Amino acid sequence: MAIIEVTNLHKRYRDHVAVHDVSLTVQRGEIFGILGPNGAGKTTTVECVEGLRAPDGGTVRVLGKDPRADRTHLRTKIGVQLQESQLPDRLRVGEALQLYSTFYPDPADWRRLLSDWGLEAKRDTPFGKLSGGQKQRLFIALALIGNPEIAVLDELTTGLDPQARRDTWQLVEEIRERGVTVLLVTHFMAEAERLCDRIAVIDAGRVVAVDTPSGLVSRVDAEQTVRFRPSAPLAEHLLTDLPEVSSVRRVGGQLVVSGTGNLLHAVTSVLARHQVVAADLRVEQADLDDAFVALTGRKLEESK
Amino acid sequence: MIIRMAFTEFKLYLREPASVAATLGLPLLIVVSFGLLINPGTDTSSLVTYFPGMAIAFSLAILSLNLLPTILANYREKGILRRLSTTPVPPASLLLAQVAVSFAVALAMTLIVVVVGHFVIGFTVPAQLGGFLLAFVLGTLSLFTVGLVIAAIAPSGRAATGIGMLVFFLNMFAGGVFTPRETLPDFLNRIGDFLPLGATLTAMRDAWSGSFPQPLHLLVMATITVVFGLAAAGLFRWE
Structure with missing residues (x-):
């Protein structure tokens, strides 16, 4: 069953077109990657899925609903990690999780998430004192606090060192094991290859191919x-x-x-x-x- | 949820020692040190209302023109408001929580200045209590809406601090806070009458000495609250 359906999405900002024509379908339970260079329109595409932006053309359906019209309902179903989003420096890890859990009608147990994502020792640490990898773990936990059906992760490992990046990949696989569908935005080839069941390659606002990692490779008639x-x-x-x-x-x-x-x-x-x-x-x-x-x-x- | 949010914002406020010192410590210091200097028990001049009023106005100005716009513009710059708009909670509730916390701090600060000023130093309590409360509420709201507009138009947290500083010093100078309006030239007082801090301080001092605040100052505060409140609501960018 398709959990996300994007059809002929088009989005422009004032004088430039961010997304020309993007169509893709995400199946329940998979890790779906959106791969492409910076400025290709990846983030704009997922922002339309999250309901943060209204498309200028085409349709977006999440769980069969319109992310703008049914935003109240869908916001309880989608957990989001935003590119370059932060928290107040002095807010502590435990407080952040506890606070965000009050936003949702049927939240996960925040203490459980704290231990699940290895943040128990950091419970009283202010956000500003966390390492890059710890911040990303907190953001993943926050994305899951509402018991979502879909998790959207945008450039999750950018700025992490190779070890922290590999650790984070492990975590993304654990998200899927919980039955949560993952929409993963990345410009790292290795990340997409390692994690994704299927990948949409986006370039200059268009989908160039949608396939499994090995399917994409086999399209290359390389010697x-x-x-x-x-x-x-x-x-x-x-x-x-x-x-x-x-x-x-x-x-x-x-x-x-x-x-x-x-x-x-x-x-x-x-x-x-x-x-x-x-x-x-x-x-x-x-x-x-x-x-x-x-x-x-x-x-x-x-x-x- | 909104209560948890306000509670969290209050904790964050308490964790900034500089903010607590500027908004609670400073007015206390002003009222105690000047009170000890002038011995208000025997002083009958109108200036007696200046020191406690000025201590309150000073703190209100820091709260509304420095802290509020900087915090909110930083929340936008750091993507916190944007992150909130992906949750079922609208990001406006964070603004509301922040304003509620600031209002609570303003109220506590005013109470401390009045009580400590009276019982420790011997300043009189505001003689026209109803007028004083009205001046406090309208004055605080008008200053907050100005702070919200600064947060709305500032492109970054740093810019909000800068614009806030400019508005702050203009108000402190022409509003009769740095020096009492009795010593300022008429034209400056005329300007001060129309500034939120000037109107607030003058209305509070009037009430302190026993007369109901002048309609002009009440009108100025109310108009600013409505106009700037609407402007903030219309101009505020969430990302």
Whole structure:
């Protein structure tokens, strides 16, 4: 069942169009990623889902309802972590959770959330004294305080160090295990690849593709490369004769074999038949980065 | 929910030592130190109402023109108001909670100044009590609405502090707070009559000495409250 349906969403601010045409469908229980460079329209899209902004065109349905018209109802169903949102510096962790729990008709037990998200020791620590990772854990807890069906997480791990980022990924998976559907906005390829069941790639206000991470990668018609150091001289034509192989190069003592299909198997079979052992064998395949380049024509990191 | 919010805001206020010192400590210090200097028990001049009135006006001005706009503009800048608008609670309730807490602090401060001034130093209590209460309520509301407009138009917390400072000093100077209006030139007093702090202080001093506040000052305070209240409601940006 579709829990979020965005159809032909269009949104402009004064003189520039933030979202041209975005359509996507999020199924209940999945982690759905919105991936794209800064300024692609990711945040505007989820703000329309949250009911914070009114679309200029298209429709948005959350749990079958209009986020603007039914905002009173939907606000009890959506938990939000906003990009660059903070709390008063002197507000303590426990107080924040307790306060926010009074906003909801059927809140989660805030003490329980405190321990679930490893914040028990920080209960009396003011917000201003928390580390980046602790702040994000508090924001996740606050997003879940109303017992929502959907959690929207916008750039959750931006500004975190790699360790804190990996810890936070673990937490996002735990959210899903609670049966909460997660809409995750990110511009980190690795984050989307690791967490998301499906990803919508957005570029310049349009959806370029919606697929699973591996589905996106398989769309790339990129060649694989097998590199190895042969233990004995090997005639190149033995490799180039293979239908899977498109080219063979020598780099120093290494052979670099490019091709498609089941390249590795074809190459190693030939080597075995001629009693050649492949040392330092490495296989390079397309990943989500390559998929992004193929879909948008540029690298994600460069487009920032 | 709104009570929990106000309670939380009050705790946050108490955790800012500078705010507590400026709004509660300072007026107390003023009334006690000047009271000891002038010995109000034997002084019959109209200036006797100046010191406690000035202590209250000073604190009200800090509360409404410095603290209130800075806190609210910071809440907007930090995305706290925006975060609230994703919850079932409208962000306006945070404004309401903040104003309620400020009003409670203003009331407590005024009570402390009157009680300590009377029993410890020997100042008289406001002779025209009804007029004094009216002056306090209208004066505080008018000052708060001015603070809300500053919070509404300031692009950042820092800007709110700056604009607030400017309005603060203008009011303190022309409103007869830094120096009593008896010593100010007529044209400054004329300006002060139309400033929220000037109208508030003059109305409170009138009531303190036994006469009902002048209609002009009541009208000025009421008009400011309505006009600036509506302006704040219309201009306030939540993000």
